[in-house]
Amino acid sequence: MSGARFAYRRAEDTDLPAIVAIYNETIPSRLVTADLEPVSVASRRAWFREHDRPTRPLWVVEREERVCAWLSFSSFYGRPAYDGTAEISVYVAERARRSGMASCLLRAAVTAAPQLGVRTLLGFIFGHNVPSLALFDRLGYQRWGVLPGVALLDGVERDLVIVGYHIRSSGTANSA
Secondary structure (H helix, E strand, O other): OOOOOOOEEOOOHHHHEEEEEEEEHHHOOOOOOOOOOOOOOOHHHHHHHHHOOOOOOEEEEEEEEEEEEEEEEOOOOOOHHOOEEEOHHHHHHHHOOOOOOHHHHHHHHHHHHHHHHHOOEEEEEOOOHHHHHHHHHOOOOOEEEEEEEEEEEEEEEEEEEEEEEEEEOOOEEEEO
16 A cells, blocks of 8 residues: 555564564653553554454555554544544654655545544644644644643653544545
8 A cells, every 4th residue: 555655554463573663762752652661562462463453454664674654543442432433643763754654654544544434533642742743733633632731751741632633435634
């Protein structure tokens, strides 16, 4: 499958170590995830299996035969009325940042959402993660809420911003 500039594919079991490595790269910045210590491949296996369903995929982008970015669709809140809503997460390896991969993956997610039964995409972004908030803003996500001070990162309370995007069946933003 292809975004505007990058090809992506469904993640395979052999991709999990690279996915975890990319995730772990972000932890020290205290900008992207609420994990405070690196996670292990073993600890992420159940999470990976949740993305083996047709409606909640995990995609990877490769460059020079190495996984350098990934995007996941995760179920939101676990109740049937929310089946059409997915949390979206995108991570790019440090060596591949500012290449447009995250934008391409997020656009592809909007396009694929109707086929996945997704009507609403949600993102949960720290309020101090200005680059990610700007990216989601540029792509048409709206700020739907703020959870003030809910994360404690190295003794500093951090806000969590909820961004959302309504999908029409054509894969475009809903004006509502």
